[in-house]
Amino acid sequence: MRAKLLLLISILLLLLTGCSRQSQTQDHWSEIKQSKRVVVGLDDSFVPMGFTKKDGQLTGYDVDIAKAVFALYDIKVDFQTIDWSMNVTELRNGTIDLIWNGFSITPEREKKVAFSQPYLKNRQILVVLKNSGIKDFSQLKNRALGIQTGSTAQQWYESDQKALHAKQEILYDQLPNSFLDLKAGRIQGILLDEIYADYYLAHLPKNDYQVIVDKKTPADYFAVGIRKTDPTLRKKINQGLKKLQANGELRRLNQKWFGTDSNYLGE
Incomplete structure (x- = not known):
């Protein structure tokens, strides 16, 4: 009985593996x-x-x-x-x-x-508070930067962009949470897609944020x-x-x- 049960389990595993492989290759x-x-x-x-x-x-x-x-x-x-x-x-x-x-x-x-x-x-841009005094990417070197996990911004930032090596990188599952932290002073900038930033900021009842563009940043x-x-x-x-x-x-x-x-x- 035990041998039959083990045989049945083995067959099921083979079938599941086969289905998975077929799904990945077809x-x-x-x-x-x-x-x-x-x-x-x-x-x-x-x-x-x-x-x-x-x-x-x-x-x-x-x-x-x-x-x-x-x-x-x-x-x-x-x-x-x-x-x-x-x-x-x-x-x-x-x-x-x-x-x-x-x-x-x-x-x-x-x-x-x-x-x-x-x-x-699209391209990657920096969003800061208007009263932060930050005028360009290089001023984030000793500050905390917010980035969405798995985003183009994260890949770009981690590819040795020396102009924007912040003191600390804070990752967010969703970008709206990074704006809350920026407003509260927990981070000093957000690196993100320009298309997202333009739309998000245009639809705020009060815009306390400033967009900073670095001309060296390539388009994506x-x-x-x-x-x-x-x-x-x-x-x-x-x-x-x-x-x-x-x-x-x-x-x-x-x-x-x-x-x-x-x-x-x-x-």
């Missing part, structure tokens, strides 16, 4: 097309890319684009909130099909995921994160983005969310 487009559903992972506090409004409704620039792209294929998008620091792990495990939430192309990420064509230009580009084993899904997303470029939908969404299309990467 092209999932046929499954997505058949089920007419695709799962997008996001941080639902990341304005204006994907965020939950006070009424509980999920909205955002990337939410609109993802829906528009997959509407071309008659596929519904399910949005799933994830721990942003675990986004690549969630993608690899098959919990989500895509990372689509202000996800910048970086050399570190390119080792782990495939990217769609870029569709929006938002794209969709895709498993490297999903070339067909990547191809379909790229085709969809190109169609939205051609018919003017991407320009319209830029105007809707930013009031401008200056960050738009057109034809």
Whole structure:
């Protein structure tokens, strides 16, 4: 009896391992097309890319684009909130099909995921209090800096950016918490995406913050994160983005969310 039980457990483990391996290596487009559903992972506090409004409704620039792209294929998008620091792990495990939430192309990420064509230009900026006396990045060297865990800002900061070696690096799961700490004086600056900062600060009832831009900071580009084993899904997303470029939908969404299309990467 014991031998039979051990044999059964071994078979089950082999089956589970086989399923996991198949999930990690196969092209999932046929499954997505058949089920007419695709799962997008996001941080639902990341304005204006994907965020939950006070009424509980999920909205955002990337939410609109993802829906528009997959509407071309008659596929519904399910949005799933994830721990942003675990986004690549969630993608690899098959919990989500895509990372689509202000996800910048970086050399570190390119080792782990495939990217769609870029569709929006961004850069890393510093936010401080207006009365802080801080005028440039170098003044953070002896102070505490807030950064979101797993963000492009963290990767950029940790890649030996000597102009911004703060005395202490404080990591946050979500950026709104870093603004609370900045206001309270627990940190003296926040390194983050310019697109997030511009939208967040523009919608505050009272803006006590100042944005500092370093001209030496290179631009980065938002794209969709895709498993490297999903070339067909990547191809379909790229085709969809190109169609939205051609018919003017991407320009319209830029105007809707930013009031401008200056960050738009057109034809």
